[in-house]
Amino acid sequence: AQSVTQLDSQVPVFEEAPVELRCNYSSSVSVYLFWYVQYPNQGLQLLLKYLSGSTLVKGINGFEAEFNKSQTSFHLRKPSVHISDTAEYFCAVNPLGGGSQGNLIFGKGTKLSVKP
Amino acid sequence: NAGVTQTPKFRILKIGQSMTLQCTQDMNHNYMYWYRQDPGMGLKLIYYSVGAGITDKGEVPNGYNVSRSTTEDFPLRLELAAPSQTSVYFCASRMTGNTGELFFGEGSRLTVL
Numbered sequence: 001a002q003s004v005t006q007l008d009s010q011v012p013v014f015e016e017a018p019v020e021l022r023c024n025y026s027s028s029v030s031v032y033l034f035w036y037v038q039y040p041n042q043g044l045q046l047l048l049k050y051l052s053g054s055t056l057v058k059g060i061n062g063f064e065a066e067f068n069k070s071q072t073s074f075h076l077r078k079p080s081v082h083i084s085d086t087a088e089y090f091c092a093v094n095p096l097g098g099g100s101q102g103n104l105i106f107g108k109g110t111k112l113s114v115k116p
Numbered sequence: 117n118a119g120v121t122q123t124p125k126f127r128i129l130k131i132g133q134s135m136t137l138q139c140t141q142d143m144n145h146n147y148m149y150w151y152r153q154d155p156g157m158g159l160k161l162i163y164y165s166v167g168a169g170i171t172d173k174g175e176v177p178n179g180y181n182v183s184r185s186t187t188e189d190f191p192l193r194l195e196l197a198a199p200s201q202t203s204v205y206f207c208a209s210r211m212t213g214n215t216g217e218l219f220f221g222e223g224s225r226l227t228v229l
Contacts, residue, residue, distance in 0.1 A: 009156060032215060043120070043206055043220030044159075051215060090158065094215075102147070102210075103174070104218065108158040 002027040002095045006107035014115050015083055021076040021110045023091030032094040033074040034104065035065055039087045047089070050074065061085065086114045118142050122207050122221035129197040129228045137192040137224050139207030147210045148190040149174075149218065150182065152203040159206065165190055197228045 007022040025031060032051050036044040048059025055067040065076045074091060091107040120141045129135055141148065146167045151159040161174030165184040179201060181193045190209075194201055204225050208218040 034217070036218075041222075043208075043222045044218070045220065046217050049215070049217065103149070103161060103164060106159040108156060 002029075002031070002093060002105050004091050004093055004105055004107035006089075006091055006110050008110050009108065010111045010113065012113045012115060013081055016080050018079050019077065019081050019085075019112065021089050021091075021112065023074045023076065023107060025072050025074065025091075025093045027072075027093060027095050030096045032096065033065075033067060034092040034094070035059065035063070035074070035076050036090045036092060036106075037061075037087050038090065038109075044090060047076070081112070081114045083114050083116060085112060087112060120207055120209055120219050120221035122205075122224050124224060125222065126225050127227070129194075129226065131197060131199065131228060133197050134193065134195050135197070135226075137194070137205055137207075137226070139190045139192065139221060140188050141190075141207075141209040141219070142188065143209060143211075143219065144187060145209035145219070146187065146212045148184065149208045149210075150180070150190070150192045151206045151208065152176065153206060153223075154203050162192065162205075194226075199228050202226060202228045 003026045005024045013019050034049045035047040037047045038044045050057050050067045058064045063078050088109045088111050090109050092104040123138045149164045150162040160176045163182040165171045204223045207221045
């Protein structure tokens, strides 16, 4: 069975500091990987995705993530955060095949709190 | 561009009451989903549909029902509401194909007292 583990439930950082939100996954088949962001009282929106090719993917709002197949990780990074980045971030995997019907499996989320 | 629209945004139910959460999308997506989100638990899939007339259970279907009579609409029905169904419900849709990018509605916050 596939699973997604977000290693930190909450990450407080100061404005303009770098941040890394960690995500590890477990899967017996190949996967597509995603990060979604949820701003307060809103639905989720796609931040970035890894389908194939370069293991470093860039997303919106200056975020990037690196796929590491040997570590089964897909950590999200930003070199300098802003107050407006305060949100909850979800890592998700799409297992390819295995009867998953293409349904995403979500991690439990990491709340990023950016302080002035 | 409306995208995915959910109604109502907020609702309070008494134990044992029933209600329907509405979801409609205008992107002609074949795949539609209902998730519930509970604090610290991420998103749990309730039901999904791969096209009009086809629905299937997700991870947590008990206490819910769905129907998909058109491509656009995917209502979620709660029968005999229980306090355990207090949650935020999200509807989402995506295109056919396996890149998995979901488009979400803004959510419906349901409280069962």
